[in-house]
Amino acid sequence: MERKPTDIRQEEIKSAVLSIIFRDGLKKITTRNIAREVGLSEGSIFRHFNSKKDIILSIMDNVINDLIESLREISLKDSPPADRLHDYLCKTVTYLIENKGITILLFSEASYENDPEMISKLNYIFHSQRQLAGKIVSDGIALGIWNESISVEDFSTLFMGIPTTLNIEMILNLDKFEHLNFCKRMFDLVLKILEKQ
């Protein structure tokens, strides 16, 4: 059989997991199915990961490296806060649409396994998102653009609801979901909260 180095196989395995979820649902993520999807024997999967849990943890690391780091870049830019907030939201929405099912995988596995390592990684992802969004709002307030009486904490909570609702809507009616201009529409709504009256 064809042989490939571990780092390549690891990516193939993680990608297989996401394909299976999207096509067949969460229940079908078994080491047998993953092996078949990659085109390896089941035993080989355990050459490249110590456990099934490690595969999920590694997928979480991908989310951190891809999504969170992009959001961090946007949040720390010099551009006007309104532009940043808009980009931030659109980046999140795009990522979720392009990686359908990834957050439900993360939340389901974490709450299913009740595993501290998973919960901790999820915590990092969630609270990074919150904190980075909060920074943009703080900047806007500091610049005198936005209403200084708004609680940054509370706004961030509300803001975080947008991607999570998007996720749920995608689970419930994948096909019907109308994401045209979704981020722009949501952005216009939340801007009303921030603007000085």
Added chain:
Amino acid sequence: MERKPTDIRQEEIKSAVLSIIFRDGLKKITTRNIAREVGLSEGSIFRHFNSKKDIILSIMDNVINDLIESLREISLKDSPPADRLHDYLCKTVTYLIENKGITILLFSEASYENDPEMISKLNYIFHSQRQLAGKIVSDGIALGIWNESISVEDFSTLFMGIPTTLNIEMILNLDKFEHLNFCKRMFDLVLKILEKQ
């Protein structure tokens, strides 16, 4: 052994499921564990429900009867829309806090099993909530109290994000979560979107 009629046992079983989730996590909901929690043999569980799936479906029915019907009542009241929206939000928040883990159970099971019956019930729950919130907003606009240029659809999406975020926060840091005045604070924020400028 003590014998009880099916309808009593069914409630005991459903209640046991929720206790197990809260105490031990989703993975521990096995028919063995449920039986032990109720104090029955595993076989007896199947006297009262045809399958494990039916237990979850029945819990979903409880959510529909308890939460959704309360929300419907609030939504259809005659009181001022702002009062109704506030009550609506607080009712949801209270329910989620008192029934910790119930929504993650529903979403996880539905997306894990990928079962049409479960997805359909979840759809009903989610879209009822959306629609009932939307009605309050429509009423407010019709009465000339709120900004008529706001999209009721988009507002409802944003509004639905509040309970879902609450859920996630509760999974991630159950103990630390500060829910004092949570609903009031969120209500004040979203009111800024609705008010005429």
Added chain:
DNA sequence: TCCATAAGTAAGTGTTTGCTTGCAAATATA
């Protein structure tokens, strides 16, 4: 009092699960 029915149990069933073992062969390094 009789007896159908409902509610209980112990001891299984087959299947699926994540993972291991023992060994072969490809690849990299000396």
Added chain:
DNA sequence: TATATTTGCAAGCAAACACTTACTTATGGA
């Protein structure tokens, strides 16, 4: 070329799972 390491596979492991079976016993209406 010699050898150590890595990658692969087939077969199989124990444990866990939802659920069934065969049988017993309590309950309640005729």
